[in-house]
Amino acid sequence: MTVRQDIHSAGIPALCQSCEARHRGVCGALDADQLVDLAKTSSRRSIPSGAELVGDAEVVDSYSNVLSGVVKLTKSLSDGRQQIVGLQFAPDFLGRPFKVESAINAEAATEVSLCSFPRTIIERMMKESPALEHRLLKQTLTELDEARDWMVTLGRKTASEKVASFLLMIARNIDPTVDPAARSATFDLPLTRADIADFLGLTIETVSRQLTRLRTDRVIRIDNNRHVTVDSLSRLEQRSGA
Amino acid sequence: MTVRQDIHSAGIPALCQSCEARHRGVCGALDADQLVDLAKTSSRRSIPSGAELVGDAEVVDSYSNVLSGVVKLTKSLSDGRQQIVGLQFAPDFLGRPFKVESAINAEAATEVSLCSFPRTIIERMMKESPALEHRLLKQTLTELDEARDWMVTLGRKTASEKVASFLLMIARNIDPTVDPAARSATFDLPLTRADIADFLGLTIETVSRQLTRLRTDRVIRIDNNRHVTVDSLSRLEQRSGA
DNA sequence: CGATAGTTTGACACAGCTCAATAGGCGTGG
């Protein structure tokens, strides 16, 4: 990962100067003028774990970039059963264009920091800048691929395969040292057991049992309930049913 | 639904003249010149039920519009377990832009007719025409919403709720008389029991048992294994867990 | 140190799976 601090930094707002979203996120699709324009009305905010970002059926009037932390997207049935349908990590773009009402809940799974923009500005820029829309299309296609991968996990994997798949996914998204070739990984789980259960379509108890099984089989180690060490990612992968 | 046969039809290729995709599908984003251009290299083809359209890990060199019939998108685990991750109806656009290799299988679930275009043409047009990319973004967002709805079904619903949800979805997509306010519906199932099972993350036997339960409870009628009549869509909806 | 929220463990129940047999639909050929 090289730091880009070149001639193009000229005129970039201070807010955006070192922002990850400007490189890997949607802001990478904007030129200096557009960034200045956007930065005028955008603001960083820090959200405590557990806070609701977008309520079900709530009118959404802002979009955001995730700068750090993990956001969980959930859907619920009327009797309270809940399913996590997506996790967003930095530098994902948060928001559902072309629909003022969201059928989805967004909640901070960890402490989260966001850079938020008014809906109207983003929608104007999308009209003016095909590059922005292009970037958004790419992210949406990626999210669709991920959603479909999880459909396989939800529909066809066993509980132990689900838990292994989940750990693998988190390792790849969180641990900075995990390039695809890495053999081991270590990270903090961004989700509670209850969240993991909602993500995998299981109960808390089943998740817990599968984690202890992985632990007694020496595939993972867990300290303080949250900190996970995987010595052999390939062993974990074997258990993921891929 | 009004038939559009107005001044804008001037210069529209014969092939596209009465094509549904020109109104509700992606071709609606193109002007007459672009349609002419596209029509030069596009072709209609009819595909028999069961034929594979896109093999897993196969290089995709064409995109298509679905004109009639149903296409199932599947993913498989190495040991053969399979999950249907999407169904495409007319006038959906079939193909995954920005990725030459597909991790997905596409197969005709019924007899299908397609209008296919070379990959290169579509990709050139996407660069030139923001409207096309915009349309594609909208379809992708819709598919993402659908995928997330199914994640809830896969992860959190019981077998009988799954089967009811499936019937409801098919009724809404297939039966032309089903506007949202309709009370009843009748349609042919586009999928075999095995396909339904792969869609819902169940076994054939469980699907069959739940269908007979719906039948004995007089929620649906089934003739010739395929033809379904739903007298009260709201009763079916009550069983879908929504 | 006590209170609280999150996690683990155990015992048991049941929804959905597996295996096996039967029934029904449909095309082919006599």
Next chain:
DNA sequence: CCACGCCTATTGAGCTGTGTCAAACTATCG
């Protein structure tokens, strides 16, 4: 038109993985 064979769907009996309910344990924080 019927007889046959093939494929799909249904039904049954028993098993098992995961859910339910309940209790014990652990971390964290005032």
